[in-house]
Amino acid sequence: MKVLVTGGAGFIGSHTCLSLLEKGYEVVVIDSFVNSHKKSLKRVIDILKLNKNINNVNIEIMELDIRNENALDKLFFEYQSNGNSIDAVIHLAGLKSVKDSLLNPLTYWDVNVNGSINLLKVMNRYKCRTIVFSSSATIYGISSNESLKENAEIKPINPYGRNKVAIEDLLNDTFFSDKNEWKIANLRYFNPIGAHPSGIIGEDPMDVPNNVFPYITRVAAGILDKLTIFGNDWPTLDGTAIRDYIHVMDLAEGHIAALNKLIECDHQIMNINLGTGIATSVLELVETFERVNSIKVPFEFADRRLGDSCKVIADNSLALSFLAWSPKRDLEEMCVDGWKWQLLNPTGYK
Ligand code: UFG
DSSP states (O other): OEEEEETTTSHHHHHHHHHHHHTTOEEEEEEOOSSSOTHHHHHHHHHHHHHHOOSSOOEEEEEOOTTOHHHHHHHHHHHHHTTOOOOEEEEOOSOOOHHHHHHOHHHHIIIIIIHHHHHHHHHHHTTOOEEEEEEEGGGGOSOOSSOBOTTSOOOOOSHHHHHHHHHHHHHHHHHHHOTTTOEEEEEEEOEEEOOOTTSSSOOOOSSSOSSHHHHHHHHHTTSSSOEEEEOSOSSSSSSSOEEOEEEHHHHHHHHHHHHHHHHHSOSEEEEEEESOOOOEEHHHHHHHHHHHHTOOOOEEEEOOOTTOOSEEOBOOHHHHHHSOOOOOOOHHHHHHHHHHHHHHOTTTTO
């Protein structure tokens, strides 16, 4: 089975490629490399050779921007002509900074939405109609106090979130245009953190991180002075905001579970939360990181960050029952693995 992974060199992409290869899938990666590193996939190959004694790793890597429809068409054409067609797509390519999306909405709509339209057009042309899409819990917008079910209100509050909703809508319309053909999974990620336990691959933001976990690892490493915790006046036990952190390897395995489900099932479209369902405050995250790694993370409190929610937690019961998947790594492992990656790679992939 040959799977095309768009954006396969990024944080989630590299871990997902590793899981796919471990399960015996043939992998083709396309990536623009504007926000990722070629080295991440070389490292994926290293892990497989080290751990599994696999000499022939079945991965092909190409630099390709999903906005380039001709290049996408050529890619599908060449595989099909060689009798080696692409069977399914895991679509992770896209820009992902909420802050940046507010500053550059046109670029975000172009890359994320136009890129996805191109991909679907080409997939349709070559009758490749199985796709797993990286959606996000951000589409739920400001959440209530309850865990979020997949049928919760969709109310994104920034261009990045609206892009994700637009792509889900696009996939939905595509599915209903020909129900007999398409198999689609929209995976709504909560907060992926951590790294592969080897510390060989991990998250490497290009600039100063916006997200809390890579910020913590850089403060612990002495690269950044201190963490600013946005808000200690939220209506939570310790006053800091609550999220559902999920180990990136559990998230990667969620993609394989969704793909397997699509392969075995009839034509369908599914929206599925990928989270642990476990609530962790920012202070709890910092304290766990400090304790398991025996290292200090200096921090200060500041005002709430604009657009933040108090609590974003998954109801993951659909993933548990329908995908036969469950998250296996706890917060301590997320902190240990993420710190190992930082220690072994003080300058990321550079
Ligand atoms: N936070 C800090 N200090 C920081 C960064 C973050 O206190 O330097 C806090 C935030 O205020 C928030 C929590 O840590 O309360 C988590 O923030 P992140 O930026 O790590 O993650 P978000 O929940 O804001 O957003 C993330 C991704 C989105 C995705 C969303 C899904 O960045 O892309 O999860 O819920 F859509």
